[in-house]
Every structure is written in structure tokens, then in C-alpha cells.
Amino acid sequence: MLSNITNNLLRVGRIASVAALVALAGCQVKPLYAVSAPGTGTGQQLAAIEFSPAEDRIGQAVRNELIFLTAGGAGESKTPAYRLTMSVSSFRQNVLDEQVTFNLIPGRVTVIGSYTFTRISDGKVLKTAQRRATALLDVSAQEFAEMRAYRDAENRAAKQLAEFIRGDIATTLGRQ
Structure with missing residues (x-):
């Protein structure tokens, strides 16, 4: 009796294994930046993006970083195949209302980017999303140190946001 149950379980296990192998045979995994036919790889497509003009300093920081990340430092494409329209905003916020140590108040800067990624040839919108990045800082009681700390935090958050957006575009x- 026990051997019949064992044989039945083994048979079911074999059938399930074969079914899983057949199902997985149709799956394909390829590296995101795999080398492919000329002009069709993700790296070449990333280098063929046109970026909308920035509205302010932080938007320009995100735009510059995106151009560098997508083109590998080669600058904007002369013959773009895609367009990225982007709107960037930021806000500053203190984490605590009281000073913690040495007249420093912990704070944060959040940079938010809303974007639309479009194929130029047919105008098809490939992706629309909103991403955000946050950078932490210590706010000093000295005016210049406070301004510099916020600017540095904005730059860090802008760089991180550009990396998030580039990842989204590469995946798309x-x-x-």
C-alpha cells in the first residue's frame, strides 16, 4: 500500500517537473545592456534620447546627469529617436523642530520628477511616471552654511533621481 502511494507521488512529481520545464522553455532572460544588432541595443537606444529644456537649477542638474548617464558622456544625440519631457520640483523640510547638537537641525530635501517618454517616429507614449529622491542634511545656524548644505543635498537628490529615471527608461x- 505504501509503495503504491510512493509510486503515485513519484509519477506526479515527474509530470510536474516536465510541465515546469516546458513552461520555462518559452521564457527568455537577456542582460539589459546586451550586445545586439547595430542600433537596436538598449545602450544605443539610450544614447538617442532628446531631453526637454529645464525650468530651474535643480531641473538642469537632473537633465545634465541624465544626458551623461544615457550617452556615456558623449552629450545629447544629434538624431534622437525618443523624447523625454520632464518636470522637476523640490521641497525642503526640517526633520525636527529643535536643535540636536552643535546648533544643527536635521533636514531633508526631496526632488520629484514627473516625466513622459515618447517615441518620436510615431508619437507613441512609452512610459509616463513620477519618481522622487530624498537627501538628508544637517541645517546649520550660519546662513551661508545652510544655503550650501541645501544646495549640496539638492545636487545629491537630483543625481539620484536621474539614476532612477534612467533605470526606468532602460527597462522600458x-x-x-
Whole structure:
């Protein structure tokens, strides 16, 4: 009796294994930046993006970082195939209302980027999203030190936001 149950379980296990192998045979995994036919790889597609003009300093910081990340330092594409329209905003916030040590108040800067990624040839919107990045800082009682700390935090958050957006775009292009 026990051997019949064991044989039945082994048979079911074999059938399940074969079914899983057949199901997985259709799955394909490829590296995001895999080398492919000329002009069709994700790296080449990332280098063919046109970026909308920035509205302020933080937007320009995000835009500059995106241009560097997508083109590998080569600058904007002369013949873009895609367009990224972006709107960037930021806000500052104190974490605590009281001084903690040495006249420093912990704070944070959040940079928010809303963007639309479009294929130029047919105007098809490939992705619309909103991403945010936060950088922490210590706010000093000295005016210049406070301004510099906020600017440094904004720059760090802008760089991080650009990396998030580039990842989203690369994933979108990898699925094309």
C-alpha cells in the first residue's frame, strides 16, 4: 500500500517537473545592456534620447546627469529617436523642530520628477511616471552654511533621481 502511494507521488512529481520545464522553455532572460544588432541595443537606444529644456537649477542638474548617464558622456544625440519631457520640483523640510547638537537641525530635501517618454517616429507614449529622491542634511545656524548644505543635498537628490529615471527608461527600452 505504501509503495503504491510512493509510486503515485513519484509519477506526479515527474509530470510536474516536465510541465515546469516546458513552461520555462518559452521564457527568455537577456542582460539589459546586451550586445545586439547595430542600433537596436538598449545602450544605443539610450544614447538617442532628446531631453526637454529645464525650468530651474535643480531641473538642469537632473537633465545634465541624465544626458551623461544615457550617452556615456558623449552629450545629447544629434538624431534622437525618443523624447523625454520632464518636470522637476523640490521641497525642503526640517526633520525636527529643535536643535540636536552643535546648533544643527536635521533636514531633508526631496526632488520629484514627473516625466513622459515618447517615441518620436510615431508619437507613441512609452512610459509616463513620477519618481522622487530624498537627501538628508544637517541645517546649520550660519546662513551661508545652510544655503550650501541645501544646495549640496539638492545636487545629491537630483543625481539620484536621474539614476532612477534612467533605470526606468532602460527597462522600458529593453522591453521593446
